[in-house]
Every structure is written in structure tokens, then in C-alpha cells.
Amino acid sequence: MLDIKFVRAYPEKVQEALKKRGYEINFEAFLDLERERLILLRDIEQKRALRNSVSQEIAQLKKEERLEEIEKLRIQMRQLGEDLAFCEEKLREIEEKVQNFMLLLPNIPHESVPLGKDENENVEVRRWGKPREFDFTPLNHWDIGELLGIIDFERASKIAGSRFAVMRGLGARLERALINFMLDHHIKKGYVEIFPPLLVNKASMTGTGQLPKFEEDLFKTLDPEFYLIPTAEVPLTNLHRDEILSEDDLPIYYVSYTPCFRKEAGSHGKDVRGLVRQHQFNKVELVKFVKPEDSYEELERLTEDAEEILQKLGLPYRVVALCTGDLGFGSAKTYDIEVWLPAQGRYREISSCSNFEDFQARRANIRFRRRGKKGTEFVHTLNGSGLAIGRTLVAILENYQQKDGSVIVPEALKPYLPLDVIK
């Protein structure tokens, strides 16, 4: 959420910034509501002040047993109370409208974010590794997986449906090896491992920005009502919801392996085959809580931490800075890491690292107090995949495949999967 005082004071600045993201927002109705809200608020507070002082007076008169005077004041105050109740109801309605408007405003992009209208205008920042030259036509990962008997899509669709996979034998072990390899890497870099609940409440989903705008992407349970997490970002960021941290607690680094659940509504026809787009997938996620002045430096380091996984695995990749039009709802700046997939002949997203600045912190009410200073400030939150497990597995199968259909196990993974080849 944006700072309402800022939006109120500089609506044209906010409008202009959001235009860069492709949002055309009219602030007139909002500004009218805000004006009305403040007038009403002042009126209500004055009435409350009057009631409070008269109540004090009544207490005093009661001691002196001046009953007729009390009765007179009571009648007046009953009248005021009814008036107040009416005004308060009206204020509630206005506040709800204002709140709904604010919750639907996306974050303002950082000044360093390239201008652009969609993913075609993202800017490549750097490349690592050289795509391997094949002396045969590389297979798709789903063909490799089926040939090796390590991924079973057919039975997955029988027991669950489309966009699910069964990992079998060495496929399951490879998945597990990748999880442990990534977790250990990040723990060494100073992240604290968390294993959180995979079902969360509505307040948590609102805190990180999935709700109210993206309800249709989420799986939900009935009775009792819970949401399945679409990413560990949700429980991790909400760990400190409604907390006031001390300056000495920061920065906080968390790493977490969790399954993630997404409806993938609106992606019909995209990536229908293979592991790239699933309703359930595993991911290792990084989340940081930092002081505002450090957040852009922390974004660079978080992105590097994710990149190092690909470097260790010897998988070629590139880093792109998302342009204003492709930026996620709550993000002020995002780097995507894209891994090379030889069968598709292109780079595909495997990680997305974002600085939310105080956007999530304001929604989730995550603050900190500076040593020796009065008052509180919102922390900055960041997160990034480090990495998506399924897509990493795809990249390994495709990049390390051999002519005979077997797949070489990358050196860095051998402590976790003590084999030379998967065959």
C-alpha cells in the first residue's frame, strides 16, 4: 500500500508514476472522498471531545448529588450520541471506500526501473555461462523425463489432473537433492531456515498483496477457510506482521523450502506440457527485512545469492531488469533470473527478485524503531526465488542430457545425489 498522505498531497505524481506501469487511475473521486472524510473526522472528534468533557462533568455532579442537572445533561448527550452514531456510520462507509481504493493501487516503480510497456522491453543486465553446443538435437525435458522413467505426467493427471506431475525414483531424488543443495547454500550465506504453514489466513494474503486483487489465482479451502500459499513469501513476510522490531534485529534473512500452489488462471494454452507451469511446485524462497536505506544494496545481494546456485550448477543464465510495464503489483524493482533451456532455445524465468520497499510493510504493519529515536518507521521487504526447484530440474535435464538419453549429474549436486549419471 502507498502512503495515503503522499497520495493525497501529490496525486499527479502518483498518477504519472502508475501510468508508467500501464495503470490509468483517476484520482478525482478519491480526493473528493478524502476531503469529505477529513471534514467528517474533524466534526466527529469535536463531538466526542464535547461528550467526554460533559461525562466528566456528570461524574462530578453525581458526587454532589445534583440530580436534576445530571438529567438535563443526559438528555442532551443522548441526542449528541445519536447524531454521533449517524456521523460515525457515514465515516465508516467513506473509510471503507478509501481503503479499497488504496489497496488496489500498485507500488510506484523505482527511478532506476527501465520504462516499457511489457516483457519485450525488459532490459538484460548481465549474462553468465555459454549455452552448450549440441552435436545432436536436444530433447525436451518431458521427453527425457519419460524416457528415463523419472517423471510421470499421465498418472499425475489420473490422480489429480492437468498441470501436475509425479516424480519417480531418481526424479524424486533429484528434486530432493536440489532442495537440500539450495537450502544449504543459503544457510551458509546467513539466511535462517524456516518451515512455515502452507495454509494461511486472509490477513496474511492481504499483507503481502495477493488479496484483494488476485483472489482468482489462489487455491482456497472451505470450512475452515484457508488459502494455500502461492509462494513462501506469504508466510515468511507475515512472520513479522503487526510487529515493531528493534533496529538491532535488522537485517533479517529467511530462507524456506515450501511447495507452492497456484491456479494459473489466465495462462490457458501456455506451457501446457512439462514441469514449467504446474499447480503445485517446489520452491526455495529468500525473504529479507531491512532498513530503508539498505534495501537497494540488499536487492543486489539477494539476486547474487540466487545466481550463485546456477553458477554452482553450471547452468547458463541471464539477469533482466523488469520494465515498468512488467513489474509485479507490489514491487518497486525486480530482477528476473532466466536460465537457458536448450530444447526451447531460449532463456526462461527461474527466479524473480524484488524490492517492495515499504509497500508490503505498510499493508502488513511491519515497523522498526531506531535506537535513541522516537516513533517508528516501516521496514523494507524483499524476496526472491532461490530457486524454483522444478524449473531447475528442467534446466539440468535439458542442459546435461547426452545423446544416449542419460543425464550427467552436476558436480555441485553430487554430495546430495551421489551418482555420475541419471539413466
Next chain:
RNA sequence: GGAGAGGUGGCCGAGUGGCUUAAGGCGGCGGUCUUGAAAACCGCUGUAGGGUUACACCCUACCGGGGGUUCAAAUCCCUCCCUCUCCGCCA
């Protein structure tokens, strides 16, 4: 699923209708003392919104959420949520 207890400021914890603008403690900040630190002592210290150039001052709200009774609610009533304990069931 059944029975019971409880949710109060950064933390602990008192408070059952009006001198509560929430006692007291811990923590934090400042000071005295000290070569320095600790201890001791003294003072200050909740969050948010509005009025304001102003974290000076004034007002309002906030004691799990929502609603109600009342001139007045942390306190009484209703309702929902959450936590803990015991029993039952269970990986």
C-alpha cells in the same frame, strides 16, 4: 469433537462502570557517581489519526475483532477469532 482457562503498551503484568490522561516491573533513552564499565539512584519513555511550519501544544481513537447497553466501557451483554490446559480421536 467435549470441558475449562485466558487474550491489556516493545516485553511481563495489575486493573470488574466515572480522579485510569492504563498501576507496577522489565527493556530503551538521558543524567548523577566512576579512569571506564557494572551496580545504585534521579528523570524521560506506547501507537496511530486530525488540528499545526513543528515528534512544541491541543483534540480523538486504540486494552484480540465486530456489534450492543450507557451521559460515560479495558471493565457489563452478545457474537466471532485466536492461544493454552485436560479428555477423546489420530499421523
